[in-house]
Amino acid sequence: MEKMLIHGGKKLTGEVVIGGAKNSTVALIPAAILSRTPVTLDSVPHIQDVYNLMAILGEMNVDSDFTGNILKIDPTQIKKVDLPSGKIKSMRASYYFMGAMLGRFGHAVIGLPGGDDIGPRPIDQHVKGFEALGATVVDHNGIFEINAPKEGLHGARIHLDMASVGATNNIILAAVTASGQTVIENAAREPEIIDLATFLNNMGAVIRGAGTDTLLITGVPELRAHNVHTIIPDRIEAGTYLSLAATMGEGILIKNIIAEHLDSFLAKLEEVGVMMDVNEDSIFVYPSGELRGVTLQTDTYPGIATDLQQPVTPLLLAAEGESHVIDVIYPKRTRHVDELIKMGANISVGDGQINIAHSDNLHGANVVAEEIRGGACLMVAGLMANGETVISKVDNILRGYDRVVMKLRSLGADVEIVDLPD
Ligand SMILES: CC(=O)N[C@H]1[C@@H](OP(=O)(O)OP(=O)(O)OC[C@H]2O[C@@H](n3ccc(=O)[nH]c3=O)[C@H](O)[C@@H]2O)O[C@H](CO)[C@@H](O)[C@@H]1O
Numbered sequence: 311m312e313k314m315l316i317h318g319g320k321k322l323t324g325e326v327v328i329g330g331a332k333n334s335t336v337a338l339i340p341a342a343i344l345s346r347t348p349v350t351l352d353s354v355p356h357i358q359d360v361y362n363l364m365a366i367l368g369e370m371n372v373d374s375d376f377t378g379n380i381l382k383i384d385p386t387q388i389k390k391v392d393l394p395s396g397k398i399k400s401m402r403a404s405y406y407f408m409g410a411m412l413g414r415f416g417h418a419v420i421g422l423p424g425g426d427d428i429g430p431r432p433i434d435q436h437v438k439g440f441e442a443l444g445a446t447v448v449d450h451n452g453i454f455e456i457n458a459p460k461e462g463l464h465g466a467r468i469h470l471d472m473a474s475v476g477a478t479n480n481i482i483l484a485a486v487t488a489s490g491q492t493v494i495e496n497a498a499r500e501p502e503i504i505d506l507a508t509f510l511n512n513m514g515a516v517i518r519g520a521g522t523d524t525l526l527i528t529g530v531p532e533l534r535a536h537n538v539h540t541i542i543p544d545r546i547e548a549g550t551y552l553s554l555a556a557t558m559g560e561g562i563l564i565k566n567i568i569a570e571h572l573d574s575f576l577a578k579l580e581e582v583g584v585m586m587d588v589n590e591d592s593i594f595v596y597p598s599g600e601l602r603g604v605t606l607q608t609d610t611y612p613g614i615a616t617d618l619q620q621p622v623t624p625l626l627l628a629a630e631g632e633s634h635v636i637d638v639i640y641p642k643r644t645r646h647v648d649e650l651i652k653m654g655a656n657i658s659v660g661d662g663q664i665n666i667a668h669s670d671n672l673h674g675a676n677v678v679a680e681e682i683r684g685g686a687c688l689m690v691a692g693l694m695a696n697g698e699t700v701i702s703k704v705d706n707i708l709r710g711y712d713r714v715v716m717k718l719r720s721l722g723a724d725v726e727i728v729d730l731p732d
């Protein structure tokens with residue numbers, strides 16, 4: 311089995327360039343099938359999720375070519391196919407094919423991945439949105455069959471019970487070609503939603519209000535791509551390298567960052583005592599001096615992303631005093647805690663929060679990346695720990711971190727992917 315082998319304890323220096331946002335990319339690729347003309351995406355990250363989405367496109371007779379950072383998608387020969395199993399079950403974001411196929415064909419059969427790795431992830435708000443647009447949705451034990459009425463989808467007013475990123479994007483995908491106007495209230499405001507809306511608007515869609523909590527969508531008959539769309543930088547990848555740089559860096563420049571997307575996280579890093587120069591599209595992180603424990607609570611955007619609470623944990627282990635992490639989005643996102651304890655970390659879960667005490671003697675261990683950000687946390691901890699760390703289920707890291715081994719090695723890390731028995 312492929313594992314990540316780390317010999318930790320080495321100080322790191324140099325520069326790293328952040329890739330395109332995974333959470334934009336996994337929405338933009340399904341969105342491409344709404345176009346009647348070929349689509350070109352730039353700044354596409356080299357991550358397993360992209361390769362899996364390309365395989366799904368292939369099943370729909372949609373050719374794609376990924377060279378350098380450019381992904382070309384040709385949906386002109388697309389075929390309406392049901393996707394109950396296979397690659398579609400390899401990632402959560404497959405659910406975007408529901409909205410995209412509903413918008414393109416008025417019909418979708420999509421199997422969703424089972425098992426929860428960060429706590430419950432219902433899609434009731436996606437379903438509520440599709441139904442409001444006139445569709446019928448039947449759940450055949452995890453395979454969702456969705457059909458538009460004979461006359462096609464119609465605009466509707468939809469109030470989301472929570473500001474769900476996935477539901478907001480999925481409803482956008484279905485509504486852009488519905489007849490009439492759709493209003494999404496309590497919409498998610500994440501930058502990746504603005505990226506999707508920009509991409510669709512450039513193809514002729516009419517979406518107003520992206521980035522606010524109210525979206526107005528006026529349906530158009532069809533979409534056509536004309537321009538290359540450049541994906542926004544991955545703020546979660548950036549936050550992970552910021553945490554690493556503050557923990558183990560001897561001066562690291564992180565390039566291709568939109569600092570505004572990380573505002574609340576950067577403020578928290580400053581509270582910890584991290585010294586940074588925030589420039590127009592890069593951040594330089596100085597070697598850390600004294601670091602202080604803090605209380606960190608996740609929130610929807612512009613709050614601190616749940617996807618950063620695990621990657622920042624090693625930094626909090628390095629800080630003096632106690633830290634507390636409260637994840638209100640995914641309270642059960644704690645699978646990294648037992649693994650960190652194997653490495654000698656003083657960390658526990660209790661009272662609905664993660665309690666972290668200063669741990670200055672982390673040691674290497676055999677640990678498991680049960681999910682993407684838990685895996686990123688173990689990777690940073692492994693780089694910090696003395697001795698050898700072996701991370702299994704490394705595919706969970708590789709599915710969302712662009713060329714991570716190459717990037718870490720360029721900073722001087724001793725890290726490689728190796729084939730080791732379980
Ligand atoms: C591909 C992608 O973009 N993934 C991100 C997206 O996931 P995803 O879009 O799946 O997350 P949501 O924003 O939908 O989930 C937020 C919260 O709402 C709940 N909920 C959501 C939908 C629903 O129908 N019913 C419901 O109860 C979820 O259980 C969760 O507690 O946003 C999450 C929260 O920022 C991030 O951790 C993920 O990295």
Ligand SMILES: C=C(OP(=O)(O)O)C(=O)O
Pocket residue numbers: 401402403428617682683710
């Ligand atoms: C949970 C995440 O991703 P996904 O929604 O793709 O599972 C994540 O990126 O942290």
